[in-house]
Amino acid sequence: MNVVKPGLMAAQAAAGISLRGHQEEALEAIVRGLTPRPGHPAPNGLRVTVQMATGSGKSYVGAAAGQKLVPRGVVLVVVPTLDLLVQMIGSWRAAGRSGDMHAICSLVDSELPYGVLASTSPLMIGMWLSDAAKHRRPTTIFATYTSVGAVKDAYEYWADRQGEVLPPLGLMVCDEAHRSSGSVEKTWTVVHDQAAIPADRRLYMTATPRIWAPPKRPVKGREGAYQPLPEELAVSMDDVRIYGPHVYSLGLAEAIDRKLLAPFEIVVLELRDPLGDRDRAEQQGVPWGPGVGEAPDGSEDEVPAARIAAIQAGLVKTVVERGLERCITFHNRTIEARYFSETLNQTVEKLHFENPQKYPPEIWAQWLSGEHDIDYRKELIRDFGKSEEDDGLRHRIFSNCKVLGEGVDMPNADSVLLQGRGSMVDIVQAIGRALRMQPGEGKTASLIVPVFLKPGEEPGDILESDSYGPLVKILTALRSHDAKVVEALAVPQKSGKRTKGRSAEAAVGPGESGSGASGGSGAFTLPVRFQTPVDENVLALFIASRVLVGETQLWREGIGHARRWFEETGGLDVPYSAMVGENGNYPLGKWLSDRRGENAAGELASYRVEMLDALGMIWSVSDARFEAGLDWARVWAKGHGGSLAAPARAAVGGYAIGTWLSELRASAQVPAGEPGALSPERRRALEEIDPWWCPVWPITWQRAYATARLWWLDTDGLVDWTRLPLDTVYEGEQLGRWVQAQRAGWPGLEEDQRDLLSAIGIEADPELVAAKQAAEAKPKVSRADRFQLHLAALAEFVEREGHARVPRPYKTGEGLSLGSWLNNTKARRDKLSAEQVGQLEALGVAW
Template identity: 85%
Template sequence: MVPGVGSGMGEGRLVFVNVVKPGLMAAQSVAGVSLRGHQEEALEAIVRGLTPRPGRPVSPSGLRVTVQMATGSGKSYVGAAAGQRLASRGTVLVVVPTLDLLVQMVGSWRAAGRAGDMHAVCSLVDSELPFGVMATTSPLMIGTWLQHAARHRRPTTIFATYTSVGAVADAYAYWAERQGELLPPLGLMVCDEAHRSSGSVEKTWTVVHDQAEIPAERRLYMTATPRIWAPPSKAMKRREDALQPLPEELAVSMDDQRIYGPQVFTLGLAEAIDRKLLAPFEIVVLELRDPLGDRSGTQQQGVPWGPGVGEAEDGSEDEVPAARIAAIQAGLVKTMVERVLQRCITFHSRTIEARYFAETLNQTVEKLNIDNPQKYPEEFWTQWLSGEHDVDFRKEVIADFGSSEGDDGLRHRVVAQCKVLGEGVDIPDADSVLLQGRGSMVDIVQAIGRALRMKPGEGKTASLIVPVFLKPGEEPGDILESESYSALIKVLTALRSHDARVVEALAVPQKSGKRTKGRSAEAACGPGESWSGEGGSGAFTLPVRFQAPVDENVLALFIASRVLTGENQFWREGINHARRWHEETGGLDVPYSAMVGEEGKFPLGKWLSDRRTEHSAGELARHRVDMLDALGMTWSVSDARFEAGLDWARVWAKGHGGSLAAPARASIGGYAIGTWLSELRAAAQVPAGQPGALVPERRRALEEIDPWWCPAWPIVWQRTYAVARQWWLESDGLVDWTVLPVDTVFEGEQLGRWVQAQRAGWADLDQEQRDLLAALGIGEDVELAAARAAAAAKPKVSRADRFGAGLAALAAFVEREGHAKVPRAHKTEEGLSLGAWLNNQKARRDKLSPEQRGQLEALGVTW
């Protein structure tokens, strides 16, 4: 257990009150950024997870939740929007792994509308940071920032790296020891790329988990890869009595909810691709011959290697595997040309290799061009990057990398980099990456993410190019017998960290052995390649393309034995769960969100929905159709769509107090529940029997979930009522609404102001609305109603009578004082504000009748 987690803070123990005051800024209205459906869904889950429930104590370690969102799906903006909602006037600490990402994160939070002071805890100087951001690692300065933010209730955002975040803990300790007082806790801590905070508890950055070191009311952990898988070891099992490298009690795992809280939102890689948030991709295996170890095989393969190829002017080829690099370059050039790939990032573990790769690439291009000028261009655009380059140079190179053929006449672009374009750095224009399987698993995981990012509507397909060097005597496609495919194993293992099911689906032959053949196969795979492994439980399936034919049964065995620890058979698992469901219920009326199996992890409802989609497209094998028909499968797309929506409506209602008053932009599980309900409400307004009217059966099904799903009053009123009801339920019905603070915010709604408005406007409500409110104990504001009744009962005085009273008072003043210059503040004994009345008559002179003007002038009034 991490020190501080679950333990109190002594006299400074963190205490929550029932009323929270998050920011009022809605997700869709943050400055300059409009959150997309999946981002709003994630934001709502975060706000709900980090909102204290009325009447329930909060753990001394604060509220904690984890969000998994696929790389490139906009975690940064979601985190920023959460900061606005949960700590609009408080202090937020944002922790990131690298300095580059820190600078980028400042821009993201500003773009999302975050105002107030921004500071950085890192080694950068102020000139290297965005304008207006100060940097320090001084505990005194950091403590001053925190104290100033608390005293002035000013929004403050502090950005730190995992390496430097210990300085924030030092600030809390320094202030307690030297200043003799406890600094207030953070309103929110956002840990981006949160997998970096797992592992050994002895890592310095695990201090982010420790409530005693860095107190925070809320912690939000965000990551694309909650688990970084390691390739299965072929070594002998460790003896039971052997010393373990990381004892369990000293490990920090993202599976531990005591540390990371519950995972409130998940958007996996395959789902993100299905939603067109990330690019679909393929793995292209370059099966190469080693130019040094297998000269004869190299010549047969046609790898350009000879005088001038791979040579560098400074002789650096003596420090890199020049012959191998030339072979990889040749394979890369051929792949980019044949697959019409325009921008590739190559990843290297050493700076000298990245530089060498870039500076000699065009020698290989030239060699290929000489041999086949009709196919290969004369030149590629190429450049290299490493940590040695300053930020401005990196930006310039990235900008040139994003240019097009129309800018400089070069169609293909390659940037070779060494540990620069890592976590969080956006290069959406890359359509391919070259991965040699070297470096840490974290590096490979992040490298894969670079290729999958894309701009909305870009519609690209990315390629993960993996070179492998076959040993003498080995043939392409011998993946079971060969030990040369370790790079592919490592890349597939890294992909498993993004989304385990994408890789696990390859462990089972799909499509019943059905394989693309003939010209369509040639078009899909390219010359001399074979297709393997398209299948799975979702719409996206991962193609793995080899140079020589690889039977998918062989690929499945390779994945199961070399990448996974066990075989995962999606079709067999799905049909077995379907059969059990049929045995228990007599049919396959399965809700879309139904999760079955051990620990409820198999999505049977979605699995069946995917089979309907395949069936409607004619892609589901006949024998599989027969198997599902035997279990009573419902194939009607229309009915299935309504049933799917109805099931998501049940899920939404369960999480929102039984209400279906979802906003139009709401989504859940990727399903646009708000749009679905809006369309049904519109259909409910159409008279029965007319085209487009909602059929009675569907109306009744919705009313069984929420009788008020389509109220006569605005849906916004019903939505806030549902929040009030949720507050009432979680308070066990013991709520005195008359003393509820007006600034109370709950579930993102202005609950206090809304209740006040209902009590004040009771007379304007429908009787059914009054009945709903009365059920919660909300009634009319009696004092306000009495005041209104008294005002209504008071005899009305006409304007002419009021003028007459004022004129009489003015005449008495003139008789007493001898003039009509009445002071502004003068009042009569009867309480009439004579000075104000006279000024008002002068101001509205044009509206007075000639007789009234004459009466005033007769008393000496001048205009």
């Protein structure tokens, strides 16, 4: 069986969409990881995991992967919600997926896109799978995690009742894959079971491979004492036996740095608790009218009207002062979402009355819950997307209760209100919704977090106060999206100045006072804005003691692996591509490279520099740009059989490795001693990775050879090249045709090329060589002569048949492909001469 695996050059969706650079990188990594290797069976199916920041287009990447890997087989797509199921069908169609589409869910056919049939019957699902196998047509089945068990039932039913074993799925795509792991939704783990749902390949996609539960509040035993507690990992996807290797990662910070998402900040609303500090809370706006609740006796369903009013006033002030236009508020009770929305304009009127120059008289306010029907939801969502030009209302605030989660298409918001209530999974998803904001307007998105201070507490006393629990939960949830973004906040600054409160040691460094972080590598750092300025070092201690525990997870894990490397080798001369750890999936080389970047920018704490120096850290390199490129070259070569024959547009980890290598090949052609010539040291460094990185023959030949060598290696050298089918495609190369061309063109190859081919068992074919030489010896026929030859054949056809409608497959007795020639000639009419057009029209050719 031929193995088809497109490479980066072919990483384009088949129709309707064009993937962006990071999506092409992810697609190439997926297809590479899910391509069977000759001689390496996978009894449990091939499995890979991809992490892509929310809003970076992972749904399209999954759809494109399905098109590339299983163009004519069965693909099962599993999602957490019905809304996302409907949206996913659209994404797959946009990616060019054709054929039958079915849904395993409770929706009726009229609630699904046109042409999609729904059922949860094992008999019907079995028929879908059986028909797809018999007719070899593309079939895509969409299910939710709660309904996917019906696929297992279908396999069992078909075996018991029909006496037939259904073939395995070609591919299973698990979107929001964290839903299938850890201690959450245990019943959904059927997607992992190869015996229950057999699949040749499994692709797990998520924005949050880890969902962290916030650590408990440190026990206060004595002044200044903080007792660290172990972090609780509520959901983990680290088990490579189940989820396969992580073949591609695009974190939140990197997505922002690459301008795929808008930068954001956290705005903390420090409010007075109306229930515990009524005198000071009276200065905050309270809506008119009585409280609204379903329980007149004041039980659990009553809405805390005074608290909501305080949040409303703080939110409206923030929205107006920061020029925010679209805000989404998240609530864990329907009655609260409704009350918040329906009384919001009462608070707005009060603020407008007090300061009409600052606050508008009205804002757009609506709410949704899961009880609203789909049409009503769509109508309100459309209204939310309008602007001041449409209805005169500049600010729009949309309140919802568990509606705007995974899979709901919403206009871009520029802010969200998060109260830190509900499960961590819900909070993580709410933040994911907030971060789905596209860059372009130069506006920073805002995550607005209200906290209520107790009597005696002052704004900014984050180390002393117990009231900042909601902020802890939001920062912990953000850590699930990108741990580095939050952990960078815990890096103390450089001086030795003590902070206020408990006399904790911290350092004062550069940065905007009271604004948040300035640490961490990369362009994006997360600002945290407080009502009263908070020193960055106080914030760092707050993050370390309340959000993280003790040293940051990122640092502790990295320095632990570095110490083990030092113990084994006596230094830290670590290649960029080095992967270490029990499962070999920790990127120590990249971690050390990031620390070099931090140190060069003056952002690495001195005590951490000393720790790395003690392990023999190498800080300086002769040419940082070349060394960085060399690191990426090692990464590329590792994934491509040791070859550096990368296409010019190739990228790895966002680094343009193809362009870098092309420039160096150009430098290698410059004579030694002349400006721009490649130094011998750099040439040797590249040759250590790939001796043929800059051959005298075309790099395209070397790339095809590297693919042939990969095939040879994957078959353990047991390959009969003389029997390789011509249509064999591997790693995106027409391998079968290329091998035949080498065997036929052997005399015209360089001696080194012949040696390379012989090393993997490819030899000359005397018959093919003779045939090629005979063909080259024939006199060349000009284009004009070929035209006249086919024109004469067309005249004979017209005389015999009475028309010029030649079927495309038609060939003459002499072997001329007359149908194809006529079809191609029509397509290039603008390149024909007037005389040729006239000759064709005289024979009755219709354009």
